[in-house]
Amino acid sequence: MQTYKNSLLDYGILTLIAVLFLLIFSYGTSPLFINNFGISDSAIFLLIGKGITAGYIPYVDLFDHKGPVMFFIEALGWWISPNRFGNFLLQWLFMGVNLVLIFKMGRLFLEKKWCWVPVAFFLLILAATFEGGNLTEEYSLPLLFLPLYLALKYFKLEPLGKAKHPPLYALVYGICFTLIIFIRLNNSVFIGAIVLVVMIQLLANQSFRNFFDNVLTFLSGSFFVCSLVAIYFLANHALGDMIYGTFLFNLKYAGGMSGISTPAEFVKFSYGITPVIFSFSMGVYYVLKKAGKEIGWLLISGSLITFFSLLLGGVFYHYFILTTPCFVLAIILLLELYQKNGKMLIQENSRVVLVGVLVLLLLITVGIYLNFAYQTVREIAAEQPNDSYYEDALTIKNLIPTDDLDSVLGYSVPAGWFLKAEITPCYKYFTMQEWWGRYDPQVLIDTNKHLENDPPKWIVLNNDPQQNQTLYAVLAMKYELIAKDTVVSLYHLKNE
Incomplete structure (x- = not known):
């Protein structure tokens, strides 16, 4: 009973942290910034969401090239309460889920007192990249952290060589993956890394029946979401318009994007991508130490696929929100390493060099993002509300x-x-x-x-x-x- 009460207290503190963060950094919806609707993307989403509540059909009456689930979220916010406050409440829900999942991920590896550390690092990255909030990356995060938490729980708790991945987890992966596809396609790639590592492990352990059960449930979850979206647009004679806006236009958009085209953009990208460089290095260390290799490979593949998806896009700060799942996991693993092997790290020369590199990369990342966050706070104070x-x-x-x-x-x-x-x-x-x-x-x-x-x-x-x-x-x-x-x-x- 006491444990249950302590957990409720922890979750209450996390939800309080979530709302305080949003009040300051989500100036596109925060009640503290009445005369502001965030950057252009946020305002577009709000307008389309408002339009849906008035009977407008996305892509037919009001166009944007994000997925329909994003607009349905915005419409739900307007339905709860007009003029941004309902959207702010939804952001609070999503942010609270993020923090709880990060905390629970930490509990898989760490003593409870250490679980607040990855929460703090997560908020640091967000403070520098939030850009007023109410953006697709923000709403994608719970759908990324939930599969990550389930996969880590599986890898952490299942005996090595006796893999029985719960098909229910694969169902969740499929639902989350497809929901993100219908928010913004690029945001979903990290789940692909999770699925890839799980599937390879099942095949390597010759768990063929479990493999096919998971494939079936993943596809079932994906089909379920696709069906709901298709039914809505078929009923409104707009399926073709939705496919164009969500997929076909974005193929042209991706083909026309120049990515990193100037030295200034290269520098900005190099700074922004440092969380993924650190997480990739942490994954390599985990693989080399030959314990929990699946988690190491998950971190490596997730870092790589996140890196290349960001490399192919434009250099916008809010894109780097997508580095947080890998970064948070890497922070947790580094803390676990210290918690379990603190003294041994100093005594073993081979390890101290590797860990020294990891710590250096972390310090560089933190330094860069503290500077970004400081600049963001200055800009908010000087320019908001407009x-x-x-x-x-x-x-x-x-x-x-x-x-x-x-x-x-x-x-x-x-x-x-x-x-x-x-x-x-x-x-x-x-x-x-x-x-x-x-x-x-x-x-x-x-x-x-x-x-x-x-x-x-x-x-x-x-x-x-x-x-x-x-x-x-x-x-x-x-x-x-x-x-x-x-x-x-x-x-x-x-x-x-």
């Missing part, structure tokens, strides 16, 4: 008659502008048209056709120069300028 931007949005919005608010198109205008103005754009490509058009020119072709054949009554245009010259021609021919502030211009359709 009141003037959203006050200007309301000024522009008040120039539009109430009856016309359903006929407003934004061009290169952040989704946060529409959230603050409480306007739902009238066309599915409602923001970032030129960015999306770089990867699929059909976006601009369709947008121009819409402007020419079914022009909206009002257009809100970003004042920065746009590449789409057809847009300027349509504005000159059909629209008149009504107002202009430091960020956007408001155009009204002329009476013909």
Whole structure:
């Protein structure tokens, strides 16, 4: 009974830590930052989630190239409580699950008092990479940590050579893997590493029946999620639109991404990837010491696949959130090493060198991310909330008659502008048209056709120069300028 009460106390402290962290660093949804909707991605997700609660269909009425599960999460938040607070509550739930799972992972290897250390390191990485919160990587984390915890529990508790991997775990892997695919495809790769190591171990131990049972349950979990998503979009005659937005567009997006193309981006990537370099090195050490090799191989394969998936993408800080599963596990293993073999490490020359390298890599990683976190806190203090931007949005919005608010198109205008103005754009490509058009020119072709054949009554245009010259021609021919502030211009359709 006392153990149960202690666990509840620990989990209560973890959930309190989760909400305190989010209040400060999730400025895109935190009640402390009313006039802010986070970076562009977060605002897009919020707007689409809000649209779903009003009957809009993702990809048909409002477009983005993330998976539908992300939008369903956002819609659930708006359904719980509008204007971001419901989304903040969901983030609290997800963050609380992250911290509890990390703590439970630690308990598989460590004394209880040491389990707070990986929690602290996890929060350090997040503080530097959160970028206002409400992003796909954040919502993917519990779906990564749960399979990792189950796999570690299996490897830690099962006698070596008598592998009987519970098919129920594989069912969870399949569900989590597919849910992440329908959040953001790249975020799911770490589960692939978990599944690969488990499957290889089962085959190596000639547990063929257990292998096929696990394959079947993994596929069953994946099929279950796919079926639910397919049913929703089939019922709304939008399955093709969903497949395009979630998969086909992203193939073009990945093909058009330049990855690391400048020396500055290389330096930024090198700094950001240090948690994975440390975790890879920890995995190598575990394999070399020939104890718990499966866990070592899990760390090696997970680190490598995370490294290459990040290498192929753009260099955005929030992408490095995905380094945390490997990093947290590596921290736990290093603490276990110290806890069990502290004195022996100093006495054995071969080990002291290897452990010295691991500690050095950890110190470099911590130093880099402490600097990142410090810069983040300074930026939050100096720039949030951004009141003037959203006050200007309301000024522009008040120039539009109430009856016309359903006929407003934004061009290169952040989704946060529409959230603050409480306007739902009238066309599915409602923001970032030129960015999306770089990867699929059909976006601009369709947008121009819409402007020419079914022009909206009002257009809100970003004042920065746009590449789409057809847009300027349509504005000159059909629209008149009504107002202009430091960020956007408001155009009204002329009476013909």
